[in-house]
Amino acid sequence: MLIRVLSIHPAHAFRMAMPLSHSPLLKSPSYLLLRHHSFAPPSLYRFLSFRSLSSPLSSPFSSLSSNRSSKKWKQPIAALLEIGGVKIAKDDVVKENDPTNNVPDTIFSKLGVELHRRDNHPIGILKNAIYDYFDTNFPAKFVKFDDLCPIVSIKENFDDVLVPADHISRSYNDTYYVDAQTVLRCHTSAHQAELLRKGHSHFLVTGDVYRRDSIDSTHYPVFHQMEGVRVFSPDDWAGSGMDATSYVAMDLKKSLEGLAKHLFGAVDMRWVDTYFPFTNPSFELEIFFQEKWMEVLGCGVTEQEILRRSGRMDGVAWAFGLGLERLAMVLFDIPDIRLFWSTDQRFTSQFSEGKLGIKFQPFSKYPPCYKDMSFWISDSFTENNLCEVVRGIAGDLVEEVQLIDNFTNKKGMTSHCYRIAYRSMERSLTDEEINQLQGRVREAVQSKLNVVLR
Structure with missing residues (x-):
C-alpha cells in the first residue's frame, strides 16, 4: 500500500476520544x-472527493473544534494523503463549516498511519x-x-x-x-x-x-x-x-x-x-x-x-x-x-517481526497527577463531548476521565464532578504543565459545553 504525503502543515498532535454516556x-x-x-x-467505499451536502441534519458537536496547543506539542498533519490509491485531502475529511461534520484534526492525523x-x-x-x-x-x-x-x-x-x-x-x-x-x-x-x-x-x-x-x-x-x-x-x-x-x-x-x-x-x-x-x-x-x-x-x-x-x-x-x-x-x-x-x-525496539507474545518491559513508572473539575451540566451535556474537549487539549497526556460524583439540587440542577488523571508514558510531567493544561481544559469545557463551573 502506498501512503504518500504531498503537502504538510502544522497542527496540534493530540488524539481525541469519547466515553459512553450514562444513559441506560x-x-x-x-x-x-x-x-x-x-x-x-x-x-x-472508494471515495475520491466529497461535496458538501445540503441536509437538515445538524450536529451539536460540530462546534467542538480542538484548541491549538503550545509549540512543544505540535506535530505535522498531512494535508493530502494517498491511501491504497485513494487521494484524501484534509478539507474533505475535516469540514469546519459543515454542521454535520465532527471529525477533528487529531483524528485526521491518524489516517494512513x-x-x-x-x-x-x-x-x-x-x-x-x-x-x-x-x-x-x-x-x-x-x-x-x-x-x-x-x-x-x-x-x-x-x-x-x-x-x-x-x-x-x-x-x-x-x-x-x-x-x-x-x-x-x-x-x-x-x-x-x-x-x-x-x-x-x-x-x-x-x-x-x-x-x-x-x-x-x-x-x-x-x-x-x-x-x-x-x-x-x-x-x-x-x-x-x-x-x-x-x-x-x-x-x-x-x-x-x-x-x-x-x-x-x-x-x-x-x-x-x-x-x-x-x-x-x-x-x-x-x-x-x-x-x-x-x-x-x-x-x-x-x-x-x-x-x-x-x-x-x-x-x-x-x-x-x-x-x-x-x-x-x-x-x-x-x-x-x-x-x-x-x-x-x-x-x-522491544518487538520484532514474527515474534508473537514477547512481553512488554515497562520503561517508565511516572506518577499520575489528578485534577478534579465540578460543574452544573445542561440538557445537551454528554461525557463524549467532555472527553473530546479534554483530549483535544491534553492529547495522550490524559490517562483517564472518570465521573466520581453527581447530584441534583432542589432547583433541579445537576452537578457532575470528574477526576482527570494526567500521566505521560515517556517522561515526568511538571506541576506547571499540569496546571496550565487543567486551566485550559476548564476554560474550554465552560465555553464549548454550555456548563457552569463550580
Missing part, C-alpha cells in the same frame, strides 16, 4: 455488543499470526485485504449491516461523521457486502476503525479490527445430514477454536450465545486465560438478507470479528492502549 440506552446489551463486535456487512501494516509492531505481528493460521489450515482459500479506505458511506457502515435506523450507534455522540452521508468506518464490516458482491467467498479484512470513546487504559478513538467471512454452497453441507445453519455454525466454532489455540495455546474455551443484528445464531468465544475468563471475539451465521442483497441466493456464510488491540494487550502484556501509538524507541 447506551449501556443496553445489544448496543455494547455492536460496539465491540460489529463484524458483519457494508461495502467498500495503519499500525496493522507494520510487521514489527504488536498489531501487525498479531495480524500476521492470524494470517498464518488461516494460510496453514485453509491453504490458498482466504483473500486478505488490509489497505481499504476507511471512509465509507452510512449505507455501508450501517444499512448493509442491518443496523436499525434508530440505533444509538448511528449517533454523532459515537461516530465520526464526515458529512450527513459519510463516516469514518466504525468496523471492518463496512466492506463485507461489496466484497461479497465482487464474488469473494473467503476473505479477511483488517483495518483501522474510528469511534468516539472513553478515556481510559483500554479505550482509544482509533483502533484496529479484523473481520473474517466464509461462504458455503449447498454442496458443502449436502452429505452432512445437517441443515445448512447447523453445519456452518459447527464449522465456524471449529475454525475459531483452532485460531484461539494458535494464539493462546492449550486453553479452556466456552461459547456464549449472544445477539448481533447481522448474524443468527450469534456467539462469543471466551477462553480461560491468566486465571479468568476473557472474551476473544464475536461471530455467527450471517443473516440471509445480507447474502441475498449481495446476490448469494443459495449460500450460507459465517463471519467473525475481533479487536486487535484487545488481544495484543493481553498477549504482549501492554498495560495502556496509548502505548500502541508511541514512537519512543524504548517501546518500538
